[in-house]
Amino acid sequence: MLEIQSARKVFYKGQADEKTALNDLNLRLETGEFGVVIGSNGAGKSSMLNAISGALVLDSGKIVINGDDVTAMPVHKRAMRLARVFQDPMKGTAASMTVAENMLLAELRANKRTLRRGLNPARLAAYKERLSLLGLGLENRLDTRVELLSGGQRQSLSLIMAVGGSPELLLLDEHTAALDPRTADIVMQATIRAVEALKLTTLMVTHNMQHAVDFGHRVIMLDAGRVRLEIAGAEKTSITVPDLIGHFSVKTDRMFLAS
């Protein structure tokens, strides 16, 4: 479970270009829940993910993961508890190494003692099983160098590597944004398969409204550093892309009216 309590972050405080990135933001994500975060540019989405991961130090407020206040916990310690997948499919994996070697590296990151026994048959079998969760046939390409994989396969591999240590929280940071629409859909399907099979608590930031409609239990719209709207349950099931876009345009209208 994740709780963000009154998180506040102001950049350039007291200066002409002061920016309130997080404005006493409150958010709660239950264990096993999949939250989809949307919001216009500058709404505070990246700042929120950075605050959760520890890359951004809050001015005030708390980040609590499964009951533990991690606000003061350094990034490397917090990294043991959460996984994050970024936009760039080239970043999460080592191109010149094979799929299996990448999986081993990820395992090493989670548990430093594992390399000693190397790529033994038991380990390869475990990797095959993990990779099969994605539904992309990567389990049959353990010896393929990662640079020969498609962008979608590579991003899906990043995802499965990130969640290898059974994280308490998975952060998806626009992880399909750099992919063409068809590949983005393939990666989303693979994501859902992995998230459901591993029962991961997940927070995904996206600008893709179709993904926000199709996936996750709750849509959370950020605006000016706080939660402006939450849509869950039956309302989430029936919401359409135009409905969601409408919520963005209300904000634009308000800005026009104010000017």
Ligand SMILES: Nc1ncnc2c1ncn2[C@@H]1O[C@H](COP(=O)(O)OP(=O)(O)OP(=O)(O)O)[C@@H](O)[C@H]1O
């Ligand atoms: N390192 C920084 N230094 C100064 N201002 C920042 C910094 N990071 C974010 N901001 C400001 O904080 C506000 C929130 O930015 P943030 O990047 O969190 O928004 P976002 O919702 O992720 O936007 P986008 O969709 O464009 O990625 C913006 O006004 C932004 O300019």
